[in-house]
Amino acid sequence: MLLNTKFLRPTSDPRAVSRERLSSLLAPRNPKRLNLVIAPAGFGKTTLVAQWCSRTSSPAAWLSLDEHDDEPRRFWQYLIGAFEHAGLAGLAECRKQLTQNAGEAVTAAITTLVNVLAADGSPWNLVLDDFHFIRGHEIQRQFSYFIDYLPPGITVTLASRTEPPLPLARWRVRCWVQDIHPGLLAFSEDECRRFFHETMGLNIPEDEVRAICSRTEGWVAAMQLSALSGGGQATATPGTPATNLKSVNLDVDERQISDYVLAEVLDQQPEELARFLLDTACCPRLCASLCNTIRGAQDSQQKLEQLLTQNLFLIPLDTQNQWFRYHDLFRDALLQRIELKDPERAFQLRKKTVEWLLDHGHVQEGITQIAHQRDWPWLARVLAEHGNNLIHGGYHLPVLDWIRSLPDELVKDSPQLQMLRVWGLFFANRVDMLEPLLLSLEDVLDRRVADSHPDAEGALGLQSEISLIHSYLARTRSDDKSASDLTKQVLKDIDHTQIPLKSVTYYGLGLDYYGKGDLADAEEALQSAVRYGQVERKPSTVLSSGGLLAWIQYNRGDIDLALDTCTEVRRWVDQHYADPSQPRLISCWQNSSLTEIYRERNEPQVAATHLAPLLEHVKGGTEPGQHVIIQYVRGHLAFSEGRFQEAIEVLEDAADVGRRRRDHIVFEPPASSALLARCFLAIGQPEQARACLGPPDDDKFTNPLNREQNLISIARVMVSLGQPENAQEILEKLIPDAERHSHNRHLVEILLVYGEALDCQGRREEALEMLDRAVKKAANAGFMRLFAEESPRLRALLLNLPALNAPGTWNATLVSMLRQQEGSSAPAPEASTPVPVISANAGASPLQEPLSQREMQVLALINEGHANKEIAAKMEVAPATVKAHIRNLYGKLGVGRRTEALARARNLGFLES
Structure with missing residues (x-):
């Protein structure tokens, strides 16, 4: 049962200052989706x-949150209840x-x-008060999904003491967010006057009101500190006149508010x-342990809580009073003071x-x-020590930026940093630079070994990493033998090095086996990659290995096992590497596998959430390899x-990219052309x-699948x-291999098409036997949607199949789905960008090579005057893909520019014309 009082909007205090200028900011407008009202307690x-x-x-739903709502089901029950x-x-x-x-x-x-909400069509407002109580990573991710897919006209307002760990940067770029921060909450002179006179009931002289408002720039907390710094304190309760507020120093100048706080607050605090x-000003964030360490004391938690109580520009970052930060202006002022008074101590504090x-x-x-x-020397040492884990944790781009910032001589003199640059570029998919x-790098290592350099043993260890990179590059050249030989050699040498490479190596081995169609061996290698990735703390490798493992399990026919694999891998990564303030670490293989799994289970909406x-x-x-996979499952x-x-x-886009960029793909992507034909x-x-x-x-395919x-x-x-x-x-030859290698999904499809081929020859009894085999195989595996994707003739045969009329949940669900498919009077409406009209005369092209449908679409959009980025947006493809279509278009037309x-x-x- 839900507590209805949590849905009641607080009654407005008639004495409260009316904030018309802020209310106008909160008002709905396109494309805004989120109002973010962030400030410490007491900011109104x-x-x-x-x-x-x-x-x-407009209709408004209100929900007041508390610490008990930080659980996914309870949170969404209350939100829906609101x-x-x-x-x-x-x-x-x-x-x-939510009860399931x-x-x-x-x-x-x-x-x-x-x-x-979309069907209702009303311009709803949803207010979530005290959102800082919601700390769970899972709720934050779910809430991000909710905001991402809100229909037009819905506005969500969050009131929170701390900025929530949501993808706000992305939303701000899209103009979805209206921020109301303490600066905007600052009172105007008139609001300041009404705050003291009407809300607080304090009889403050007019000149003092103006002075306080000017000195504090209307910031309520700073106004309170002004009164404290002046030594005065209001003794009246709200609504009661009071005259005992001591005047503050009215010697106002043009200094920024941080200068004011430094002069009027810091200097009046007790020395301790x-x-x-x-x-502690050198700390970007503060906690008791950090402050104790750099100060050499044990009372930092009490000090932090004292600052929080006094509202001394300390902003909580959680609701447990463990992590804080100073207001940026206040911290900058403190840093300037300590660097001026004691630069050596400032240096030591930063170092600690x-x-x-x-x-x-x-x-x-x-x-x-x-x-x-x-x-720079310190940065080089720290990167050499921690860079590998950062790269495999998904931070390869920051590592590349840091390496680029180093002086060239530091990088040239460090094989470790050069190897980090190679790994960073590899994970950034810039394999052409490697x-x-x-x-x-190999030249440097050879010289170190020959010269008996003190780090010669480390140089030998890096050879395994180099061999591993070479194995991946060999895969891009379809040199499977070299790739396999290099990978196996790394596995032999790896135990003699101090470098944690087993997870990445086994992932490469899994790719090799998958490329050969040896699904059992690939599964074993990828399970090792996941296991070693967890030991080595490499979340990106764990996700990729687990995702490919699930893809294989799905194709083999173990749909439930594939889903369990994705769930377990995701849970481990979220447990050890979740940071809601950063983009969620995802894997192309895993999200593609989940999209396929839920599509096959006839849950297209859930599939779409993983595709998005x-x-x-x-x-x-x-x-390019990821591009092909994504477009394939899409x-x-x-x-x-x-x-x-x-x-x-x-x-068509997937097939085109896979064909043109084959040398940059470390595996053979799915056969997009086969699905295109269907x-x-x-x-x-x-x-x-x-x-x-x-x-x-x-023979263009090397992967048996x-x-x-x-x-x-x-x-x-x-x-x-x-x-x-x-x-x-054709099908007779495929059955033995599909059975031998447990390609069970394909086996079901083979048997279905085989049955249709037999029926077309008038061999109905044999056809039904073949379909009966397909149904039994699919029922064991849990396949569902693939039956509805077959031809109308085949679907009709299946509906009359005795095996499907037997009792059973799977049978009943499949029959219902097939009947629904047969009852559809027209295809589902298209959701893609409309293709511009092309002249009918285009069919009689005199060109040696005709224009493809995509090239014709690009041509029409060029004719409409669109730039490349606009064309990419309309076609929902990458800008690089548009450029490729234009190059092909120019080549076929024999021209060099648009006109x-x-x-x-x-x-x-x-x-x-």
């Missing part, structure tokens, strides 16, 4: 928001979903809530407290602060402080939902489907073209 956050809510005509209490209908399904124990129940409830403020940060796992923050101090750097973060990478530009989801045109567009079959274009695939004996997928699509096309005997011949391309296209009839 709740009063401001309650005043605004009482005056708005909407219900305010009158939003249709939330019964949300409540039902499934891991994705909360996500499903949030998705349903978003859909209900002032010394604490100066000694960085050492504490490094010793207590705040490595990135410590390195940032060193870089800020421009202590060969010359590796050659240079990957689309950000496509838009921003990502490594196309597959669109295909499953009947959005065939969108699927065709993204799969899209053309679905819209009744078998000839176009056949053109995507090539001949059955095409991809080769099987391609051949199955070829068999589908042959059935569609009335050649079932040829299809049967020539448009003129040539009009002459050929591709565009209307």
Whole structure:
């Protein structure tokens, strides 16, 4: 049962100062989604928001949070309850979903809530007061998802003592956030006057009101400190006149508020407290342990709580009074004071602060402080020690920036730093830059070994890392033997080095086995990669290895096991490396696996939630192998939902990138062309489907899974073209290998298409036997959606199959889904960017190589005057992909620039004049 009083908006105090200028900022507007009212206690956050809510005509839901609400289900039960209490209908399904124990129940409830808000169409306001009580990483991530997918017109307002660890930087770039911080909450002179006279009931003379307002710049906390610094204290209660407030020093100048606080607050503090403020000013964040260490004392927690009580510009970063920071202006003023009075002590305090940060796992923050101090030798030493873990923890880009900031001679003299640069570039997917750097590094190491350098043993250890990088580069060249040999050699040598490389090495080995189609060996290697990654504390390797492992388990037919793998890996990473203030560490393999798993389980909305973060990478530009995988699963989801045109567009993009950038991909990506052919079959274009695939004996695929997928699509096309005997011949050869290597998903598809081929030959009884085998195999594995993706003829055969009419939840669900598919009168509406109209004369192209559909779309958008970035946004592809289409377009048209391309296209009839 929910506590209804938490949904009641506080009654506005008639004596409270009216804040019209702030209320106007809180008002809804496009594209804003979030009001963020952040300030310490006593800044009037709740009063401001309650005043605004009482005056708005839009429906408003209010929720007052407390420390008991920091649990996902309870939080979302109350949030949904707030909407219900305010009158939003249709939330019964949300409540039902939250009672389920499934891991994705909360996500499903949030998705349903978003859909209900969209369907309602009203401009709702949601206020969450005291949001600082919500500390759980899982709730923060779920809330981020909620904000990301809010429908237009919904405004959420958070009132909090601390800034929540949400992706605010990204939202601010999109103009989604209205920040109301202490600076905006500062009182104007008139508000200051009314605050003292009406709200506080204090009889402050007019000249003193003006002086305090000017001196404090309207900041309430600073106004209170002004009174304290002047030695006066109001004794009257609110609403009661008082005249005993002692006047403050009215010698006002133009100094910034930080100068004021330094002069009027620091200098009037007891010597012991002032010394604490100066000694801890070097800390970017403060906690008792850090302050005790640099001060050589044990009373820092009491000092921090004393500062908090006195409101001395100390801002809490949590609700347990463990972490704090000074206001930036106040801290800058303190630093200036101590560096002026005692520069040697200031230097020692900064050094102790960085050492504490490094010793207590705040490595990135410590390195940032060193870089800020421009202590290059110290930065080089710390990077050599900690850089590897930072890179494998997902911080490869900051490491590259730090290395670039170092003087060249420091990097040239350090093989460790050169190796870090190689790893950083590798994880940044800049593999084309690695060969010359590796050659240079190998020369340095050879000289050190030959000259018996003191670090010769370390140089030998780095050889294993170099070999490992070479193995990945060999994969980009499809040199599988060299890649495998190098990887196995690293495994032999690795126990003799001090470098934790087993996780990355086993991941490479898993890629090798996966490329050969040896799923059992690949699974074993990837399980080792996950295990060693956890021991070595390499979260990015754990996610990638676990994601590929789940992808294999899914294709093998163990869908539940694949989901468990993703869940366990995600839980470990979130437990050890979750930082809600940073972007969530994700893996292309894992999110793609989850997208495929939930798509196959006929839960497309959940699948889309796992796909959504990957689309950000496509838009921003990502490594070509990841680009192909993301577009493949995106196309597959669109295909499953009947959005065939969108699927065709993204799969053509995937095939194009995979073909052009093959030398930059360390594995053979999924066969996008095979899925593309199925899209053309679905819209009744078998000839176009056949053109995507090539001949059955095409050797372009080295991965057996991809080769099987391609051949199955070829068999589908042959059935569609009335050649079932040829299809049967192909499928007969595939069955033994698919069974032997446990390619169970493909085996189900093979048996289904085989059954259709037999039925086309009038061999109905044999066809039903083959379909019966497919159904039994799929039921054991939990496959579902793949049946609905087959041809109408095959779906009709399945509905009459006796095996599917037997009792059972899986059978009933599958039959219901097939009947729903058969009852659909039209494909689902397209969600992709409309393709601009091209002249019908384009079909009679005299070009030696015809323009592809994507190139025609690019041509039309160029004709409309769009820049490359605009074209990329409309087509929902990376800018680099648009550039590639334009290069191909120019090459086929025989032109060198846009104007020539448009003129040539009009002459050929591709565009209307």
